[in-house]
Amino acid sequence: MVIYGTALLAFCMLVGLVAGQLLGMLLGVGKNVGGVGIAMLLLIVLSDWLRRRDRLPTPTQQGVLFWSSIYIPIVVAMAASQNVVKAASGGWLALVAGVTTVLACLALVPVLSRLGTGGKDNSESQSGAKE
């Protein structure tokens, strides 16, 4: 049944959000720390486990896939509900701070990607050892 997939997705998200909230409380931040990320990891692990046991028929998968395929429309709705006026009214300081930060971080992506390949030799041999 399609709802099984959606319920699985909802379960992962709720567990992740609770875990993220607990982590946030543990660290003394009022915020949810990585709840969505934890939920994603949980969904990957659970769906992999179910697939290997042949417990993930097509209708169940569709219950998850619908939500991942509706992702871009949701992002468009998110963009349409941003406070764009406030961003534009922050003056030069906000603009300069935003622009320079984005440019610097964008420039760091290839640097870290390359470093990643250097450091990846280690992690690869480690995971290779595990396998």
Place this chain on the structure above:
Amino acid sequence: MIVLSNWLPTLLGKHSLVVLLEKNSLITALFLVGAILLVSSLMSRKLTGGRIHPSAIAIFIGLALAYVGGITTGGAHGLADVSLLAGIGVLGGSMFRDLAIVATAFGVRLQEFTATGFSGIISLVLGIFVSFLIGGLVAYGFGYRDAESITTIGAGAATYIVGPVTGSALDVSSEVIALSVAAGLVKSILVMTLTPFVAKWIGLDNPRSALIFGGLMGTTSGVAAGLAATDAKLVPYGAMTATFYTGLGCLLGPSLIYMIVQSIV
């Protein structure tokens, strides 16, 4: 005929029609977003020959509409403050957004995440520190000299949530908090719109660089939209690290980073 002339004005009369759409605002939003995507895919094909991704155009239209909505209503939620379109705020709110982000992880292999885990962590920490550093430097350049304001504006350069969280922890003025939110919003909007255009230059075409990108940028909305407009396959990787960023920023901002700034100023 008499019957028709009786109910037609009531049905089409502005009042009842608006009420109907307001009552079903989420459905109205689904229709509107579908229409935006239709227009943007037509624009992508006809005007740019398919060179600019339809999602990038759709996100840009969304932002433009948010500006119009903000101007006309004076509210803080863009188009969602138009009562007829309140559903846009529900559809684009964190509840559905996070559900859809989690769903994108479906079918991703676990090894792809664990193999890049280390560079993901480095990118997160580096991303937070670089944002604080640059935001703080800009604040200094604009004449702010107290450690609290510099840290808060630096926090805003991380994300528009880290900014006010740090600012209220450090007890700065609401003006500085507003600036930090504005800086974070500028960052988020820039990441949404700029990413598809710079993707090729920065090698953003594989899961590892997407994971690093998410960690460096941190703004979940920016990363989510920017990667969607670049290559939807990369979304789960970038979103994964980005969702840790705000929490980590809120942790480091008012504590470690504030102490560092204090010792320098």
